[in-house]
Amino acid sequence: MGNQHDSNGFDAITRRKLLASGVAVSGAALAGCLSPSGEGDPNGGEGEGVSGDQLNFTQQVAPIEWDPVVANDAYSGQIYHTIYDMLYEYPPGELEMEPKLASDMPEIEEDGQRFIIPLREEPEFHNGDPFTAEDVIHTFTAPVEEQTDNMPDFNMIASAEEIDEHTVQFDLEFVYAPFETLTLPSTFIVNAAARQDDPDAFNTENPIGTGPYQFAEADIGEFADVELWEDYWDEPSQVPSIRYEPAEDDAGRVSRILAQETHLIEGIPPADWEDIEAEESIEIASVESTGYLYFAFNCEEGPTADPDVRRGIAHCHSTQSFVEDIFGEAAEWTNMSVAPETANAIGMEGPEYFQDLGYEFDPETAQELLDGSDAIDEGDTIDIIAPPDDVRQNWAELIADRLNEIGYGASVQVLDWDVFTSTYQSGDADEFQMYTLGWTGGSDPDVYYYQLFHEDNAGVTQGHYYDNAEFHETIVEARQTFDEAERAALYNEVQETILEDCVHIPGWTDLNAAAYLHEEVEGIQADLQTTTNPRMDHPDVALR
Amino acid sequence: MGLLKYTIYRLLQAIPVMFGIAVISFLLVNLSPGDPVDYMISEQLASEELIAAIEARYGLDEPLWKQFLNYIGFSWFLGLLGIPGFADAPTGLLQGDLGLSMYYERPVSELMLTRTPPTLMLVLSAYAFALVCAIPLGVIAAKRRNEPTDHVSRIVALFGVSTPSFWIGIMLIIIFGVWFGVLPTGRMVYPWRDPVFYGYDGHLELWYQTARHLFLPMVALGTLQMAVIMRVERSSMIESLQSEYVRLARAYGVSERTIMRKHAFRPSQLPVITLIGLNLTTSLGGAVLTETVFSINGMGRLIVQSIQTLDYQLILGTTVVLGFIFVIGVIITDIAYAYIDPRVSYGEEH
Numbered sequence: 001m002g003n004q005h006d007s008n009g010f011d012a013i014t015r016r017k018l019l020a021s022g023v024a025v026s027g028a029a030l031a032g033c034l035s036p037s038g039e040g041d042p043n044g045g046e047g048e049g050v051s052g053d054q055l056n057f058t059q060q061v062a063p064i065e066w067d068p069v070v071a072n073d074a075y076s077g078q079i080y081h082t083i084y085d086m087l088y089e090y091p092p093g094e095l096e097m098e099p100k101l102a103s104d105m106p107e108i109e110e111d112g113q114r115f116i117i118p119l120r121e122e123p124e125f126h127n128g129d130p131f132t133a134e135d136v137i138h139t140f141t142a143p144v145e146e147q148t149d150n151m152p153d154f155n156m157i158a159s160a161e162e163i164d165e166h167t168v169q170f171d172l173e174f175v176y177a178p179f180e181t182l183t184l185p186s187t188f189i190v191n192a193a194a195r196q197d198d199p200d201a202f203n204t205e206n207p208i209g210t211g212p213y214q215f216a217e218a219d220i221g222e223f224a225d226v227e228l229w230e231d232y233w234d235e236p237s238q239v240p241s242i243r244y245e246p247a248e249d250d251a252g253r254v255s256r257i258l259a260q261e262t263h264l265i266e267g268i269p270p271a272d273w274e275d276i277e278a279e280e281s282i283e284i285a286s287v288e289s290t291g292y293l294y295f296a297f298n299c300e301e302g303p304t305a306d307p308d309v310r311r312g313i314a315h316c317h318s319t320q321s322f323v324e325d326i327f328g329e330a331a332e333w334t335n336m337s338v339a340p341e342t343a344n345a346i347g348m349e350g351p352e353y354f355q356d357l358g359y360e361f362d363p364e365t366a367q368e369l370l371d372g373s374d375a376i377d378e379g380d381t382i383d384i385i386a387p388p389d390d391v392r393q394n395w396a397e398l399i400a401d402r403l404n405e406i407g408y409g410a411s412v413q414v415l416d417w418d419v420f421t422s423t424y425q426s427g428d429a430d431e432f433q434m435y436t437l438g439w440t441g442g443s444d445p446d447v448y449y450y451q452l453f454h455e456d457n458a459g460v461t462q463g464h465y466y467d468n469a470e471f472h473e474t475i476v477e478a479r480q481t482f483d484e485a486e487r488a489a490l491y492n493e494v495q496e497t498i499l500e501d502c503v504h505i506p507g508w509t510d511l512n513a514a515a516y517l518h519e520e521v522e523g524i525q526a527d528l529q530t531t532t533n534p535r536m537d538h539p540d541v542a543l544r
Numbered sequence: 545m546g547l548l549k550y551t552i553y554r555l556l557q558a559i560p561v562m563f564g565i566a567v568i569s570f571l572l573v574n575l576s577p578g579d580p581v582d583y584m585i586s587e588q589l590a591s592e593e594l595i596a597a598i599e600a601r602y603g604l605d606e607p608l609w610k611q612f613l614n615y616i617g618f619s620w621f622l623g624l625l626g627i628p629g630f631a632d633a634p635t636g637l638l639q640g641d642l643g644l645s646m647y648y649e650r651p652v653s654e655l656m657l658t659r660t661p662p663t664l665m666l667v668l669s670a671y672a673f674a675l676v677c678a679i680p681l682g683v684i685a686a687k688r689r690n691e692p693t694d695h696v697s698r699i700v701a702l703f704g705v706s707t708p709s710f711w712i713g714i715m716l717i718i719i720f721g722v723w724f725g726v727l728p729t730g731r732m733v734y735p736w737r738d739p740v741f742y743g744y745d746g747h748l749e750l751w752y753q754t755a756r757h758l759f760l761p762m763v764a765l766g767t768l769q770m771a772v773i774m775r776v777e778r779s780s781m782i783e784s785l786q787s788e789y790v791r792l793a794r795a796y797g798v799s800e801r802t803i804m805r806k807h808a809f810r811p812s813q814l815p816v817i818t819l820i821g822l823n824l825t826t827s828l829g830g831a832v833l834t835e836t837v838f839s840i841n842g843m844g845r846l847i848v849q850s851i852q853t854l855d856y857q858l859i860l861g862t863t864v865v866l867g868f869i870f871v872i873g874v875i876i877t878d879i880a881y882a883y884i885d886p887r888v889s890y891g892e893e894h
Contacts, residue, residue: 052743062849064648147597152590204650219658220648221841221849247730247839248848251714255729258722418578418854421585460590 053240055521055543057536058256060267062221062246067195067203068188069142072149074440077531078266079224079244083126084188084209085234087117087136092525092535093287095345095443097185100234101131101210103166106184112175112482117184119166123210123233125191131210133162138192140170153183175480177487178444181345185443212237212537221246238523238542257282257515263543264516264524266533270330276515277329285534286513287526288332290339290441292448293392293507295399295434300465302429303376310502311359312369313382313434317402318361319395323508326391331508337498338448338491339441339509341528346445347488348495357499367406381409385432387420392436395507399434424463435463436507440530445491446479453494453503466503520544547882554875565867566637570615573860574608580646583854602646602857603634615643615860637864643857647849652861655846662732663831663842669758670766671824678770679816682777683809689782697774704771710833713764717837720760730838733757765834769827776819780812814881821877828866 063076068084071077087102099105101123107116123131137160143150144157158173172179191208202208207215212232218224224244228237245262247253250269256262258279268276268284276282297304297313304310323333335351335358336343344350370376382403386396393414400410413432415423424435441448451461454475458465471494478490498504514534516524523540527533535541581598599605603614613619617636635641642652685697721729732754733742739750784790785808793803832844839845843862850858 070649147594147601149584149594149598151594151597155591155593219841220650220655221659221845245731245839248845249836249839252717252730252837252839255717255722259725259729261721261729416578416583416854418580418583421582422579425582460585460592 053543055239055242055264055536055541056262057242057244058253058262058265059244059246060250060253060265061248063218063224063244064220065203066207066215066218067190067199069139069146069150069190069195070148070203074530075246078533078536079226080188080207080209081211081532081535082213082226082237082242082537083207083211083215084190085123085211086185086188087119088185090185090443090528092527092532092538095181095341095528097181101136101189102184106180108180108482110171112177112480113172115170115172115179115184116163117168117170119168120233121166124231125194125210126208126214126229127191127194129191129193129208131189132165133168135189135192136160136168137162138195139187139189142195153186156183177479177482178446180482182442182444182447212539213242216241235539237537237539239536242536257517260517263521264514264534266512266514266530268330268513268515270327273328273330281517281519282515283518283524284513284515285524285526286329286511287528287533288339288341289510289512289530289533290342290443290528291438291510291512291530292334292337292339292441293436293438293509294337294452295395295436295505295507296424296452296462296464297503298427298429298433298435298464299501299503300427300429300467302433303373303380303382304433305429306373306375307501308369308373309376312366312373313399313403314359314366314502314505315362315369316366316406317399319359319505319507321361322395322398326394327508329511330513331510333508334506335499336495337452337504337506338445338495339528342441342443342445342448343491345443346484346491348445349488349492353492354495354499357496359499359502359505363402363406366402370406370408376408378407379409381411382433383431384410384412384434384436385420385423386412386414386436387417388414392438396434396436425459427459427463427465432463442529445487446475449475449491449494450479453498464503466501468497468501471497547879550882551875551879554878558871558875561871562868565871566616566864567612569860569863569867570612573856573863574611578854580604580854580856584646602644604856617641642861642865645850645855645858645861647853647855647858652857655858656843656861656865659841659843659846661736662734662840663828663835663844665732665734665758666761666765666834666840666842667824667827667831669762670827670830671769671820673762673766674769674773675820677766678773679777682774683781683804685774685778686781686785687804694778697778701771701774701778704767705775707767708833709764709768709830710837712767713761713834713837716760716764727760728757730840731757732761732838732840761834761838761840764837765827765830768830769823772823773816773819776815777812780815781808784808784812817880818877821873821880824873 059075059078061075063079064073065071065076066080066083068080071080085101087100088097089100090097101120103118103120108114109116119131119133119136125131140154140157140160142148143154156172156174156176156179158171161169163169188209194206194208195202198206210233212229212234213226214229216225216227222245225241227241228239247256250272253265253267254269254272254276257265257276260281277284297310299305320333323331334340335354338348340350371378384396384400386392393412396412400412403410423431424437439448439452451457453462453466455467455472474490474494478487478494481487481490512526512528512530512533514524514526521541521543523538523542524534525538525540527535581595581604584598585595603611606614610619613622614634615636617638619630619633620635620639622630623633640653642656644650645652645655648655681697681700685694688694717729720727733750735751735754739746742750742753744750744753790803790807793807828844831842832847834840835842835844836848846858847862850862
């Protein structure tokens with residue numbers, strides 16, 4: 001009879017064979033696969049080290065398209081800002097506009113409704129076509145004509161005309177001062193003929209600009225390569241080629257830079273900031289972004305229609321402490337509804353000026369204000385909605401906890417983006433009294449105050465429905481004023497009203513940052529907007 | 545009923561099932577709260593005009609019943625028949641058109657085709673890893689039941705079953721990628737690409753790097769499958785070894801080796817095959833997380849992105865195609881039964 005432990009039986013031989021072969025195969029596989037990282041190519045030819053003549057850039061979100069007329073995501077912009085130039089640009093981390101494809105600053109006529117822009121003659125597109133006024137006109141009019149997602153950025157243009165081959169004239173529907181500071185220095189100029197010839201190919205495989213890099217190849221979600229354009233008309237860049245690769249998962253992205261598999265990552269998770277900074281081989285370049293996070297109240301309906309209720313809620317917690325605890329060095333608390341750098345650029349007052357109007361943690365005052373209001377009774381619940389974002393959810397929960405502590409309830413509901421958007425836009429007090437949201441902002445205060453506060457945008461980009469005729473008139477007056485000092489004064493007035501009436505509780509501005517291997521790469525400069533962060537088109541960027 | 549007839553019968557049965565998958569997926573996506581356009585404009589400049597333009601671009605301005613006819617591809621047929629209101633109707637599912645992704649602005653089928661090979665490579669290698677480890681371990685554990693070998697294998701199985709693949713992935717990255725620096729922390733090197741693309745000297749180096757890049761995701765994804773298969777293999781082998789025909793074989797003096805190989809091992813594989821057939825498709829769920837952690841550009845990551853961006857067409861496309869794959873997987877499993885076990889017969893009248 002067979003024995004379970006018969007040494008001549010199937011099991012013993014098989015086990016031995018199995019174990020031996022298993023161990024051998026595993027050992028061979030492991031020995032083969034496990035090799036120490038060293039200096040090799042960016043994709044691990046001899047390990048995962050980075051070197052050679054290609055800069056490897058790890059993004060937090062995969063880019064999707066290359067035509068700035070239709071593209072609307074910041075991560076595609078991180079690539080195509082190297083392929084195209086703008087008429088005017090801001091130096092990295094600053095908001096002092098300089099001509100780029102334009103040869104001079106614009107001439108403003110017709111009380112601010114006409115802009116005449118002289119263009120440089122020397123720039124050429126990557127396909128050899130000369131840069132002309134026709135390209136500028138096409139770039140600025142196509143978004144509206146083709147109804148692309150960028151249409152709202154260009155709606156104010158009534159007409160664009162070619163005065164001569166190197167001069168273009170824009171007439172606006174209404175006086176719009178931010179056309180100079182916001183529209184002109186954020187529009188990348190495309191090659192009109194190439195784009196019109198095959199718009200789909202232009203967007204997916206053949207984008208043509210005048211920038212320092214040419215598009216080479218891309219596989220969406222996998223990589224995108226750009227190569228140095230040797231005939232660049234301006235000061236050339238120094239990196240022969242850049243490969244962009246996405247890593248959406250925070251841990252994966254951070255691991256890549258820690259393991260030195262990439263030269264550079266953008267999108268540093270706040271929790272990993274200190275660990276990355278502590279690494280000797282890594283440096284972080286950062287600058288305060290134009291982004292702005294806030295809490296808004298339903299000012300039209302429900303208990304928060306009473307300003308005292310809003311003030312009470314604002315006083316019941318400390319946003320500043322929350323921001324400092326959660327973000328550490330990765331964000332800056334603000335008491336303004338505009339990015340400080342943007343405010344500073346036109347000479348608005350800074351956060352210190354508005355300090356007295358802010359809402360510090362003061363539970364006694366909060367209690368007094370809420371008890372004194374007829375709009376809310378003790379035990380009433382404030383409905384707070386938040387998008388699916390951990391930090392904003394935590395902020396909402398902090399407010400709810402603090403309200404509970406002083407005898408008023410609050411419920412926090414985290415909604416998917418689409419549901420969240422339609423809910424806050426509704427302004428329906430049965431659905432919410434407070435919502436938290438962010439805004440990528442830009443280089444002019446108008447993009448904050450008009451979009452986030454003006455009544456024209458109620459139900460579109462704002463859901464507080466704050467009603468104050470004088471306030472809305474001031475916002476419109478500011479966007480129609482060209483004198484910077486006057487604009488600054490008007491916006492200071494707007495900001496004061498926002499704080500006095502507590503329409504928003506300002507939260508924080510993120511830092512735009514990039515972590516890079518400083519022994520491998522130099523000249524990395526963070527920029528204010530995610531689209532151009534870090535500035536890879538800058539001539540200082542080089543591989544060591 | 546012969547096997548061929550049975551196969552044809554099952555394929556015909558699958559048609560209404562697939563149609564049902566398409567209908568339910570469409571309804572679930574469209575009737576769930578929220579609007580993709582609201583998502584698209586959530587934190588950007590917007591206007592009523594823009595919202596209308598986006599809705600028109602993706603056919604969202606049509607009534608739901610017409611969107612459904614468009615999606616399935618009925619509208620196209622109605623257009624061919626000259627029915628008013630359906631002239632120039634778009635192609636749909638029946639014409640092999642899965643629509644245009646709202647986020648990527650590319651055809652869904654094109655996106656899925658480019659993302660399928662990496663996922664197939666990952667899932668198949670994870671399964672190879674799982675089978676190579678699980679079957680010997682399961683057999684040994686059954687043979688050495690309640691002995692230390694069995695205890696160890698059960699602990700390994702328990703660990704594998706109870707630990708999420710993304711956590712295993714992150715731990716492997718930290719240990720082998722960051723601490724020891726011996727394996728890549730993510731991404732994939734594809735063996736079908738030109739070695740020059742990666743800067744490699746030749747195909748040997750390309751394959752070697754493919755193996756290195758595949759190793760950690762393969763282990764992360766395969767561990768759960770390994771544990772599940774091992775448990776089933778073990779219990780199935782134990783059942784076979786305790787069966788009467790095995791006892792009879794032993795009574796006849798058949799060697800233990802022959803008993804194991806011929807009488808116990810082969811019939812024990814039926815539940816394992818069922819499990820593999822069904823889990824191959826469900827393991828895509830694990831691939832979703834593994835691909836995200838390791839930044840692999842596969843179907844799993846595409847599904848995550850489609851949901852995050854509320855890309856209706858992409859959600860529908862991926863759901864419907866995966867549903868179809870699952871149905872086909874079940875049919876193949878059923879048919880495989882008949883090949884492997886002659887005792888199994890289909891639809892014969894008694």
